[in-house]
Amino acid sequence: MDFKHSQTAILLFAQSARVDSVSKSLVNTSVMDVLNNHVLKTVYNSGLDYYHFTEKEQRGDTFGSRFKNSIKDVFELGYESVICIVSDTNYRLVA
Numbered sequence: 001m002d003f004k005h006s007q008t009a010i011l012l013f014a015q016s017a018r019v020d021s022v023s024k025s026l027v028n029t030s031v032m033d034v035l036n037n038h039v040l041k042t043v044y045n046s047g048l049d050y051y052h053f054t055e056k057e058q059r060g061d062t063f064g065s066r067f068k069n070s071i072k073d074v075f076e077l078g079y080e081s082v083i084c085i086v087s088d089t090n091y092r093l094v095a
Contacts, residue, residue, distance in 0.1 A: 007080040010043050010050040013058075013070055014087040039085065048083070 014036060043050045053070040060066040067086070074082045 006048055008048055008083065009074050009077070009079040009081075010046065010048050010083045010085060011070055011074050012039065012043055012050060012052040012085045012087075013067060014039070014052065014085070015055050036087075039087070043085065049079070 040052065051070075051074055053073075057070070058066040059069045067084075071082055071084065
């Protein structure tokens, strides 16, 4: 996406519906599609530039590194502020 209409961008950090439905056993792909589309419509209607980073665009070995790299990528496009919306926080802590 090549917007650059504002100094603020939205980063939607969310896996695809297919991947999310596999990792979240309480929902299926159809439910995740509806939820993801609702969020995307809301973000679009904000009028701000936005970037959706799914598992395809995310880089890194951990949730933290993938999230940090995604934020950095958006800032490197020249934005002064980045609003982050995160939905793929389903990770397991290993003791």
